[in-house]
Amino acid sequence: MADIDIAEEIPLPAQQRPPVVTSGVIGWLRANLFNSVFNTILTILAVYLLVLTVPPLIRWMFIDAIWSAPNGQACRAAMGQEGGACWAFIGQMWRFIFFGRFPYDAQWRPLFVVVIIIGVILASCDRRLWGRRLLLLWLAGLVAAGILMSGGVFGLRYVPTELWSGLPLTLILAVVAMLFAFPFAILLALGRRSKLPAVRIVSVAYIELVRGVPLITVLFMASVMLPLFLPEGVTVDKLLRAQVAFILFAAAYLAEVIRGGLQAIPKGQIEAADALGLGYWRRTRLIVLPQALAMVIPPLVNNFIGAFKNTSLVLIIGLFDLLNTANTALTDSNWQGFASETYVFVAAIYFCFCFFMSRYSQRLERTFNRGHRR
Amino acid sequence: MSNAAEAMPVQAPAPSIIEMQAVHKWYGEFHVLKDINLVVGRGEKVVVCGPSGSGKSTMIRCINRLEEHQQGRIIVAGIELTSDLKNIEAIRREVGMVFQQFNLFPHLTVLENLTLAPIWVRKMAKKDAEETARYYLERVKIPEQADKYPGQLSGGQQQRVAIARSLCMKPEIMLFDEPTSALDPEMIKEVLDVMIELAQEGMTMVCVTHEMGFARTVADMMVFMDRGEIVERAPPQDFFAHPKSDRTRLFLSQILAH
Numbered sequence: 243m244a245d246i247d248i249a250e251e252i253p254l255p256a257q258q259r260p261p262v263v264t265s266g267v268i269g270w271l272r273a274n275l276f277n278s279v280f281n282t283i284l285t286i287l288a289v290y291l292l293v294l295t296v297p298p299l300i301r302w303m304f305i306d307a308i309w310s311a312p313n314g315q316a317c318r319a320a321m322g323q324e325g326g327a328c329w330a331f332i333g334q335m336w337r338f339i340f341f342g343r344f345p346y347d348a349q350w351r352p353l354f355v356v357v358i359i360i361g362v363i364l365a366s367c368d369r370r371l372w373g374r375r376l377l378l379l380w381l382a383g384l385v386a387a388g389i390l391m392s393g394g395v396f397g398l399r400y401v402p403t404e405l406w407s408g409l410p411l412t413l414i415l416a417v418v419a420m421l422f423a424f425p426f427a428i429l430l431a432l433g434r435r436s437k438l439p440a441v442r443i444v445s446v447a448y449i450e451l452v453r454g455v456p457l458i459t460v461l462f463m464a465s466v467m468l469p470l471f472l473p474e475g476v477t478v479d480k481l482l483r484a485q486v487a488f489i490l491f492a493a494a495y496l497a498e499v500i501r502g503g504l505q506a507i508p509k510g511q512i513e514a515a516d517a518l519g520l521g522y523w524r525r526t527r528l529i530v531l532p533q534a535l536a537m538v539i540p541p542l543v544n545n546f547i548g549a550f551k552n553t554s555l556v557l558i559i560g561l562f563d564l565l566n567t568a569n570t571a572l573t574d575s576n577w578q579g580f581a582s583e584t585y586v587f588v589a590a591i592y593f594c595f596c597f598f599m600s601r602y603s604q605r606l607e608r609t610f611n612r613g614h615r616r
Numbered sequence: 617m618s619n620a621a622e623a624m625p626v627q628a629p630a631p632s633i634i635e636m637q638a639v640h641k642w643y644g645e646f647h648v649l650k651d652i653n654l655v656v657g658r659g660e661k662v663v664v665c666g667p668s669g670s671g672k673s674t675m676i677r678c679i680n681r682l683e684e685h686q687q688g689r690i691i692v693a694g695i696e697l698t699s700d701l702k703n704i705e706a707i708r709r710e711v712g713m714v715f716q717q718f719n720l721f722p723h724l725t726v727l728e729n730l731t732l733a734p735i736w737v738r739k740m741a742k743k744d745a746e747e748t749a750r751y752y753l754e755r756v757k758i759p760e761q762a763d764k765y766p767g768q769l770s771g772g773q774q775q776r777v778a779i780a781r782s783l784c785m786k787p788e789i790m791l792f793d794e795p796t797s798a799l800d801p802e803m804i805k806e807v808l809d810v811m812i813e814l815a816q817e818g819m820t821m822v823c824v825t826h827e828m829g830f831a832r833t834v835a836d837m838m839v840f841m842d843r844g845e846i847v848e849r850a851p852p853q854d855f856f857a858h859p860k861s862d863r864t865r866l867f868l869s870q871i872l873a874h
Binding site: 514515 | 682709720778782
């Protein structure tokens with residue numbers, strides 16, 4: 243109480259008004275959206291476009307959507323003129339989209355595989371676990387996933403790879419491709435900068451050759467051409483061939499990204515490591531690579547995201563990845579014409595994984611840059 | 617104990633620990649080192665000076681094979697430097713080097729910078745390596761910075777960490793390649809103080825530097841280089857008082873003018 247009295251008694255000196263509000267909602271709007279005529283026009287245009295597109299989308303996705311129906315006709319009848327999303331279709335088909343042609347009663351196995359893969363990925367995000375133990379964890383995870391998928395041991399029914407499908411197939415293709423492509427890419431990048439001419443030429447030739455060919459071509463070669471060259475009676479599983487194609491393809495791209503990081507390492511770092519007697523491999527492992535890789539995290543993750551989505555190309559050689567099972571679900575005679583719902587659903591699944599990768603890369607960048615800042 | 621006993625009485629007729637015999641080096645057509653002959657005794661301190669581009673950095677970088685010589689022989693700690701990787705690594709274990717630009721590893725903490733080579737090259741246990749590292753951090757008077765990253769330290773502190781990093785390998789020889797040239801003036805002294813202490817303890821040192829005060833204090837021998845040649849060598853008192861060559865005189869007048 244007393245404080246207020248005193249404050250009222252003392253006349254405040256005439257204060258200058260602050261020029262414009264720079265904090266709060268209005269200040270933020272003024273500073274970011276309406277700070278020039280051009281930006282104001284852009285803002286109004288953007289808002290107009292949002293008004294035009296977002297409400298109908300929300301109406302389609304949620305308000306007018308049908309959440310349950312016995313079949314496609316019932317769904318269409320229920321949604322009436324306006325037409326919303328028929329999520330009943332997804333409700334009916336999600337198991338097929340996720341697990342595809344894997345034997346229905348054994349689908350707990352691919353479900354476990356998905357859980358294992360996501361679990362190991364999450365564990366890998368913790369930097370404290372990085373090291374030999376994590377490598378063992380990955381090995382155990384992949385072996386467990388392999389056993390669960392193919393069976394044939396521990397009383398599990400044998401399931402040939404032609405029946406592996408849906409999300410587990412997509413995850414296996416992507417994760418195994420990255421896991422093997424990454425070390426291979428490091429070797430290629432080092433090879434490209436090697437002093438030994440033979441190593442350098444082989445690395446350059448490999449990288450340029452693979453980068454110069456579309457992934458689809460590599461997949462076709464793996465699925466169609468390779469069997470022609472193999473001696474009679476020798477067959478390599480189609481999934482394995484596609485997997486190898488992905489590894490080889492991703493490695494070439496990753497190698498160039500890593501080379502960028504290697505070139506950014508100051509010469510003094512290498513000299514200091516040499517002067518301490520570290521030798522080429524220890525120098526590379528302890529000094530060069532940690533710094534080079536930390537520098538190229540954004541393009542690396544960019545490549546990982548690209549590689550993850552590229553797995554959807556296996557549908558052209560007849561493997562049933564997530565996108566292909568979704569496509570197959572669309573052909574169900576009871577549920578015709580729900581392509582939009584299916585693709586929105588599949589896109590959302592892809593998005594979850596890619597968004598996670600991108601967020602995690604940002605966090606990694608922050609951790610690694612901490613030491614370099616003053 | 618045995619180390620100290622060996623290190624102390626070394627003053628007398630010192631057996632040579634670095635020998636360069638008729639060493640030549642070219643960069644393409646450019647003759648950077650011309651007939652370099654240099655013998656450094658155990659425990660001896662040699663200060664190398666000369667105008668920039670005279671080949672002094674190139675010369676000391678030949679001692680641990682950061683630069684390759686093309687002619688002549690270099691024998692360090694009894695091992696001849698050839699293209700044999702084993703020899704090169706053996707020599708590098710015994711030769712510490714401090715660079716103008718510090719070249720600390722920015723992704724590692726100060727302590728990790730210091731323990732890296734002892735753990736991976738000397739195969740020391742991590743605990744012992746850390747003990748050694750803390751001892752040398754104490755010696756260079758920055759024990760409190762152990763857990764910081766190099767980027768968080770001042771130039772002088774970074775250079776002292778770099779010296780400690782080399783010392784952790786317990787080298788027989790320390791090479792200094794213009795260790796104070798990249799430092800702000802007020803930080804030069806803290807680095808030179810550490811180097812003087814090191815010299816007084818009997819370390820064999822080859823320093824490329826323009827710090828003539830430091831040279832007067834610690835050097836057993838001054839070497840003056842110009843245009844790839846060793847022009848003059850003499851104990852510091854003679855070198856500064858009665859330089860024999862004109863080129864040395866000119867150089868000294870320029871460097872001591874201000």
